[in-house]
Amino acid sequence: MSTPRRLLLVNGPNLNLLGIREPEVYGHDTLDDVVRLASDAAAAHGFEVRAIQSNHEGVLIDAIHEARTDCAGIVINPGGLTHTSVVLRDALSGVSLPVAEVHISNVYDREEFRHHSFVRDVAVVHVIGEGVAGYARAVSRLIEVIAGAAEG
Numbered sequence: 001m002s003t004p005r006r007l008l009l010v011n012g013p014n015l016n017l018l019g020i021r022e023p024e025v026y027g028h029d030t031l032d033d034v035v036r037l038a039s040d041a042a043a044a045h046g047f048e049v050r051a052i053q054s055n056h057e058g059v060l061i062d063a064i065h066e067a068r069t070d071c072a073g074i075v076i077n078p079g080g081l082t083h084t085s086v087v088l089r090d091a092l093s094g095v096s097l098p099v100a101e102v103h104i105s106n107v108y109d110r111e112e113f114r115h116h117s118f119v120r121d122v123a124v125v126h127v128i129g130e131g132v133a134g135y136a137r138a139v140s141r142l143i144e145v146i147a148g149a150a151e152g
C-alpha cells in the first residue's frame with residue numbers, strides 16, 4: 001500500500017490561547033496561523049495536514065491512534081504534557097509513525113521542569129525555540145524522513 005500524503009498536526013493543552021495570551025513568550029500568531037503555516041509547508045511537498053488541538057489528553061490520544069490508518073507522520077507540540085505524560089508518549093510510540101516534536105519557546109532557557117520531555121526519544125525530528133516558524137520546519141523535515149523511508 002502506498003504511503004498516505006497526509007500528516008497529523010497535534011497541539012496540546014492551552015495552545016488554543018496562542019496569540020491571545022503571553023505574546024512575550026509565544027508571539028502574536030494564533031493557532032489558526034500555525035495550522036495555515038504547517039499546511040502551506042506540507043502542500044509545498046504535495047502533503048495535506050489534519051489538525052487537532054485539545055485540552056484533553058484522551059482526545060489527543062484517540063486522534064493519534066486514528067492517524068495510524070491514514071497518516072504518514074505526526075507533528076506534535078504536546079504543550080505542558082511534554083513534561084508529564086507517559087500515556088501520550090506511549091500513544092506516539094504505539095502507532096509506529098515518524099514523529100516531529102515542536103516547541104515554540106526554547107524550553108531549555110526556561111524553568112528546569114521544562115527541560116525533560118517524555119516525547120523526545122520517540123520523535124525523529126526536534127524543532128525547539130524557533131517560534132511558530134518551527135512548525136513549518138518540522139513539517140518539511142518530517143516529510144524528508146518519510147520520503148527517505150519510502151525510497152528504502
Ligand code: CA2
Binds near residue numbers: 014104
Ligand atoms: O514552547 C512550547 O511550545 C511549549 O510546548 C508550550 C507549552 C509549555 O508548557 C511547554 O513547556 C513549551 C505551553 C502551551 C501553552 O500555550 C499558551 C499559549 C499562549 C498563552 C498561554 C499558554
